[in-house]
Amino acid sequence: MYEMTTDQHWVRQPVIMIVDDQSTNCHLLAEISHGFCPAGNILSFDDPLAAVAYANSHQVDLVLTDYRMPQMNGVMLIRSLRAMKHLIDPPIICITAIDDQQVRYDALNAGANDYLSRPIDYLECAARCRNLLNMRRFQLATLQHTKELEERVEQVIQDLEKKKMETLFRLAKVAEQRDTDTGAHLNRIGRYSALLSRRMGCDESFMAILEMAAPLHDIGKVAIPDSILLAKRSLTPEEWDIMQTHTIIGHAMLSGGDSEHMMVAAEIARSHHEKFDGSGYPDGLSGQDIPISARILAVVDVYDALTSKRPYKEAWSGKNAREYLRQQAGKHLDPELVNIFLADEAGIVEISSTIN
Known part of the structure; x- marks a missing residue:
C-alpha cells in the first residue's frame, strides 16, 4: 500500500x-x-x-x-x-x-x-x-x-607536511655534514627526542612532531662560512658571534608557517643553545622560560654529541656521557629532563646501536 x-x-x-x-x-x-x-x-x-x-x-x-x-x-x-x-x-x-x-x-x-x-x-x-x-x-x-573529504584533506596536509619536513631534513643534513662525518646524528636526535617526550608523558602527536622537528635544530649552519664552521682552531670573539647567529638564521628559515611542525622546529632552532642557568644564547633564557622542545633537544643533543665519534674526538662511553649529563643538570640542562632521559638506559642503547 x-x-x-x-x-x-x-x-x-x-x-x-x-x-x-x-x-x-x-x-x-x-x-x-x-x-x-x-x-x-x-x-x-x-x-x-x-x-x-x-x-x-x-x-x-x-x-x-x-x-x-x-x-x-x-x-x-x-x-x-x-x-x-x-x-x-x-x-x-x-x-x-x-x-x-x-x-x-x-x-x-x-x-x-x-x-x-x-x-x-x-x-x-x-x-x-x-x-x-x-x-x-x-x-x-x-x-x-x-x-x-575532511579525512582526505587531512591526509593530503600530512603528506605535504611530511614532504616539506623531508626537504628541510635534507637541507639540515647538508649543514650537518659540513662539520661532521655522518648524518646519522640527525636521525638519532629525532629518535632520542621522541623517546624522552614519551617518557615525559607527552601525547603521540607532540612526539611525532618533535621527532620530525628536532633534526632541523642546526639548519641555520648552512649560512655560516666554512672558514668559521670548519675551523680547527679556537674561534675569535668576532667569529664566535657569527657562529652563534646560526640559531637566529635557523629560526628565520623555519618561521612564518602555520603548521605545528614548523613552529616547533623554529623554536628549537632558536633556543637549543639556551642553558638552564641562563648562560646560553641567543636570548639568555633560563629554566622554564626555555621552550620545552628546546630543553628536550639540548639533553639529547649533548648526549649524542658526546657518544659520537667526530674527526676531532673519539666517542665517549655511555657511562661517561651519562655522568656528564648529571654534572650539567641545573647548569646547561634541565635536571628533571636529564633524570627522565637517563632512566631509560635500554631505550637509549637501542637507538644508539641501531642508528650509526
Whole structure:
C-alpha cells in the first residue's frame, strides 16, 4: 500500500521511533512505517521517558510522537531530543487530535519538522514520513561524505607536511655534514627526542612532531662560512658571534608557517643553545622560560654529541656521557629532563646501536 522510502544507500538500518501512550495508535503508526520503510528498525514506546532514555544512547532517524501523554507531552519530548547532540537533528513529526493552533506553534518552535492532525490520513502520513526519511538519508550521506573529504584533506596536509619536513631534513643534513662525518646524528636526535617526550608523558602527536622537528635544530649552519664552521682552531670573539647567529638564521628559515611542525622546529632552532642557568644564547633564557622542545633537544643533543665519534674526538662511553649529563643538570640542562632521559638506559642503547 505504501512505497518504500529509500533505496539501498543507507549507511545503516534506519531507526524509526514511535512514541504514544495509546497502544492502538502505536500499532497504526508502526503499520504505516512498515509500509513506507520495510527495512527500517521500527520501535514503539508507550512511555515518553523510556523513549528519551533510549534515544540518549542510540541513534534515531525519524520520530513520530503524540502530543498529549502523561509525565511528558510531545513538546517536552521534542525539546529533550533536540538537546541530544549525538542524534544530529533527526526529523520529528508531532501528531495530535487537539485542534489548537498554539499546540502546533509550540511543537514547531520546539523543533518539530512537521505536524499531523488526527484522524490520520494514511497516505499523507506515509508521504510526509517518506519525504522526511529521505531527507535524513541525504543528511547522513552528506555528513559521511564530508567526513571522508575532511579525512582526505587531512591526509593530503600530512603528506605535504611530511614532504616539506623531508626537504628541510635534507637541507639540515647538508649543514650537518659540513662539520661532521655522518648524518646519522640527525636521525638519532629525532629518535632520542621522541623517546624522552614519551617518557615525559607527552601525547603521540607532540612526539611525532618533535621527532620530525628536532633534526632541523642546526639548519641555520648552512649560512655560516666554512672558514668559521670548519675551523680547527679556537674561534675569535668576532667569529664566535657569527657562529652563534646560526640559531637566529635557523629560526628565520623555519618561521612564518602555520603548521605545528614548523613552529616547533623554529623554536628549537632558536633556543637549543639556551642553558638552564641562563648562560646560553641567543636570548639568555633560563629554566622554564626555555621552550620545552628546546630543553628536550639540548639533553639529547649533548648526549649524542658526546657518544659520537667526530674527526676531532673519539666517542665517549655511555657511562661517561651519562655522568656528564648529571654534572650539567641545573647548569646547561634541565635536571628533571636529564633524570627522565637517563632512566631509560635500554631505550637509549637501542637507538644508539641501531642508528650509526
